[in-house]
Amino acid sequence: GQQLNQSPQSMFIQEGEDVSMNCTSSSIFNTWLWYKQDPGEGPVLLIALYKAGELTSNGRLTAQFGTTRKDSFLNISASIPSDVGIYFCAGQLAGGGADGLTFGKGTHLIIQP
Amino acid sequence: GAGVSQSPRYKVAKRGQDVALRCDPISGHVSLFWYQQALGQGPEFLTYFQNEAQLDKSGLPSDRFFAERPEGSVSTLKIQRTQQEDSAVYLCASTSLNEQFFGPGTRLTVL
Numbered sequence: 001g002q003q004l005n006q007s008p009q010s011m012f013i014q015e016g017e018d019v020s021m022n023c024t025s026s027s028i029f030n031t032w033l034w035y036k037q038d039p040g041e042g043p044v045l046l047i048a049l050y051k052a053g054e055l056t057s058n059g060r061l062t063a064q065f066g067t068t069r070k071d072s073f074l075n076i077s078a079s080i081p082s083d084v085g086i087y088f089c090a091g092q093l094a095g096g097g098a099d100g101l102t103f104g105k106g107t108h109l110i111i112q113p
Numbered sequence: 114g115a116g117v118s119q120s121p122r123y124k125v126a127k128r129g130q131d132v133a134l135r136c137d138p139i140s141g142h143v144s145l146f147w148y149q150q151a152l153g154q155g156p157e158f159l160t161y162f163q164n165e166a167q168l169d170k171s172g173l174p175s176d177r178f179f180a181e182r183p184e185g186s187v188s189t190l191k192i193q194r195t196q197q198e199d200s201a202v203y204l205c206a207s208t209s210l211n212e213q214f215f216g217p218g219t220r221l222t223v224l
Contacts (some may be wrong), residue, residue, distance in 0.1 A: 003155055031211070042117070042204050042215030043156065050211075088155050100146055100158030100172065101213065 006104025021107040022073040029091030032072040037086045117216035125222045134190045134219045138207030148204040195223045
């Protein structure tokens with residue numbers, strides 16, 4: 001099935017560094033979402049974006065919905081050890097939970113103390 | 114807890130066996146989704162229910178996959194005659210407004 005193009009695949013960074021990852025699609029989405037998945041758990045929603053051009057923050061996380069509606073990025077500032085995990089972008093055509101999500105392949109974040 | 118629960122958490126099946134995976138959504142959530150997550154990949158949509166109605170099953174990979182939600186609450190994903198390529202984590206999510214809440218998944222290994 002279709003998956004979004006997410007990069008980078010993995011990141012090895014030092015604690016305290018900023019992180020940036022992005023996601024692109026050949027299709028337009030009306031909602032962009034960013035999830036984090038820890039081992040043995042399901043994805044947990046970090047940030048949801050509903051309007052093209054929207055910039056939203058959640059603590060140290062900032063995400064933007066691209067103006068073309070075909071891309072999004074996620075930034076994490078001042079990384080800490082608990083940020084380790086796999087980050088997924090996801091696009092949704094309709095809002096309100098009316099259709100399934102299309103996910104990227106994930107960015108594996110590894111933090112060296 | 115009040116989250117989405119799934120059982121079993123781990124299932125090992127011999128090729129050709131049938132399996133049934135259960136999802137208990139958050140109470141009151143109308144919409145329920147199933148996803149398949151292969152190793153090293155993102156989740157892929159399988160099917161969607163609104164109450165007991167299966168509104169979209171376009172992601173089911175073959176007719177060996179069958180999902181039901183007869184009373185609009187608990188859902189079961191059944192895989193008949195399992196194959197090695199069915200090995201994956203199967204995630205269930207239920208929805209309140211715009212957010213999909215995911216369960217921990219069932220890791221299926223087909224030998």
